[in-house]
Amino acid sequence: MTANEMYETSEPGAAGKRRDDDARLTACAAPGRHWFGLSGTFHTLEALFTITRWGALAWTAQAVMDRATAHETWGLVAFAVTSVLAVCAGWTAGTLADRGARAVATGLRQQLTGALLPTAGRISETGPAEAAWAMVDLADDVADFHAQAVPLRRSAPLSMVAVLAVTAAVHWPAAIVLVLTTALLPLNMRLAGLFAQHGADRQLAATRHLNAVVLDSFRGIRTLRELGAAGRRGRTLTTATERLNKATMSVLRRAFLSGMIMDVVITFSIAVNATYIGLSLLGYVHVPHAPRLTLFTGLVVLLVCPMYFAPMRARASAFHQRERAMIAAGAIRDIVKDTPAAVTRAAVPELTEPVGVSLTAVRFRYSGADHDTINVDADFAPGTWTAITGASGSGKSTLLSLIAGLRRPSAGAVRWRTLSVRQAPVLGGSAWVGQQTVLLDATVRDNIRLGRPEATEQQIRRAVDAAGLSAVIEGLPEGLNTRLGEGGWGVSTGEARRIAIARAFLRGARLWLLDEPTAHLDADSEREVVEALRRATEGCTVVIVTHSFPLAAAAHTVLAIDDGLLHDARPVNAR
Incomplete structure (x- = not known):
């Protein structure tokens, strides 16, 4: 299910506006796209190394049951090596994503600098509070979203296919359970995005108001003291803070609800597979034409099942961050629009001549x-x-x-x-x-x-x-x-x-x-x-x-x- 489908409304032009917002947000990722692509590759390698690690652990457990000492040793060696490789791949992926995020944030701040500073006869009408808010917070909101979403977009399908393929190879009925459970997730993904934009709008409006109040208060503190208005200004600041707290809690409640339902779906899938594997190992359940379950195959299925849902969990949590990033990108767009792409600087008059x-x-x-x-x-x-x-x-x-x-x-x-x-x-x-x-x-x-x-x-x-x-x-x-x-x-x-x-x-x-x-x-x-x-x-x-x-x-x-x-x-x- 696409992001557009999740947020379609009956309002005329809403889908077109959504596409424009998506395109604008996607364009912001350009400076860090190379780093994000490499990060996605290393996330995929991390998933492959992790699958191999769990396979080595299951192999070691089977060897212990069979009293095969040589297999135990090689299984432990394989487990240790793949664990190190998985950790290294994960660390590298995170480092590359951070580098891409810095590139995106730097690119946005350069655009904002060109828009906020006078260039080519143009002076920005953006207030200092909004300018500071855009420079400090909004650029990071967009960069942080891309650092999570772009590598995930590349690595998630490959990781899920790898888990599903391994599960099907060792015991195909367990893979069918995973596929059937996946069908329940689009409903939760819609819930994850339900009213998210409205909540993010309220939160960012409250943040903007609080920034303006704080900046004006610090800038005019001497005047406020002389007028005896510091107390009243303090109450205004308290009101603005409470407004932001309420908006933030509203967003968190939505995120908690969608996350809770996602956890229920994932737990249900893992529980079904665990129950099936346990009953099969005890001899109470047998699926016709299914391969015989052993300790090795049962452990492999149980250990890799959570990996199948990890990208979906990350994608669901990113929906709320996406709405925040889209609003941030829109606010930045409003500031930088009509800014000349390049400013041709005329020659400064000769310093020896009065002007x-x-x-x-x-x-x-x-x-x-x-x-x-x-x-x-x-x-x-x-x-x-x-x-x-x-x-x-x-x-x-x-x-x-x-x-x-x-x-x-x-x-x-x-x-x-x-x-x-x-x-x-x-x-x-x-x-x-x-x-x-x-x-x-x-x-x-x-x-x-x-x-x-x-x-x-x-x-x-x-x-x-x-x-x-x-x-x-x-x-x-x-x-x-x-x-x-x-x-x-x-x-x-x-x-x-x-x-x-x-x-x-x-x-x-x-x-x-x-x-x-x-x-x-x-x-x-x-x-x-x-x-x-x-x-x-x-x-x-x-x-x-x-x-x-x-x-x-x-x-x-x-x-x-x-x-x-x-x-x-x-x-x-x-x-």
Whole structure:
């Protein structure tokens, strides 16, 4: 029975959607298919060695009964050798399957990375909680399923045929019992898949909700404490956890029920064969034309019978994992859809030339919005500072992201220009300093050269001087080798901003985009950051989004943005 047959519904298009989901899930296995194929081969060898091992054990038992010492010795040797071979084959199969799973997970994470990071003018709208969930959990869900299912698909038929053939060869009535019992299994396989998709949907929705709650809680813990809302947030977290627990228990109950029925079927088959063999050995039962049962043939049948049902048991348990993997593959598909298969990276403008910016009839509208967020015609001259002010939500940061190439305009064109180049924005061609400085749990030196790992010590020192960090570095316990805690523990907010300036300076970009670089700073720290920016951006083009008057006063031109429109350009002589 196929997976499609198990989950057919009367809903129009359900079968077609199921086929599409199957095809999508199958395609995910491509990076690890070679390893999975080898794993299936070794699983088959494990089954053959195990059959031989039980045959050797039965042979040894018969030899003990017959007092054939030579046969006992050879039987024990054969049992030991085949046991070692079976263990080795099983270990190799597991290792190969793990390697294939890593290849699948890596391939999926590479796709997600390409979709979540800005590429070719496209920026992902996926939230950080869902992105982390997809990277950490969903890729592993798909990989783990394939690591179990693909090798099983290759090895199960061969293993079952081998067991059935050996059973038929030594005593064919026992093989008939196995075949008849097999007919009961499709009903249980249907039960294994019954409502599995609904249960997996609920569980993954609850997981997604809990991930978002946890991430938002950690990210806003300081604000929650200041507002006295930590307790309420804790109750929200508890509710989300209970919801996930209920969904998980529902899935486990279904798995337990189908597993229990599978065990009943298997136990019934083994019990029938055991009873038949026992009564036959005692002389109470004899099937016409059947070969005479001996201790050897009876033990072989009893020992290999459980092996016949092992692949079916594994297949039944995989149905629930399959539903989880299919939903995971669908979620990943929704994230990576429309991602360019390959991104052609344009040449970064010459670093010796300041970069001007032209916006020609540029409009930008978010998906689902009923009006444009940006509607702009503007030119920013090379080598100048331009400050953009406006109310929160007026489109300042969106405009900056269009200039950087993080977003693609809905209409119009954004162009960078130098004396020799005129082209669309290039990701990585500009330096970005925002109001939230990302500092890694690493040394000051490693944080500064984050965007240019090959930078020399002299280049790092120049960046430190340009950002006005020399005195700060001298005051740290180990200078540039001082390790900053996660989130920048060990330096003030103003010092962290200047580390970001040094990092941007080291990049060597001649276009700087600044998004509220002095936000949340006191007057002294703001003055130090503005002075650092003046030194670091000498001869560069700078576009600043800010609410700060001192920072705006440092610009050549100040523009106001209101409902996406730029106006009130005026010269500023304060610089």
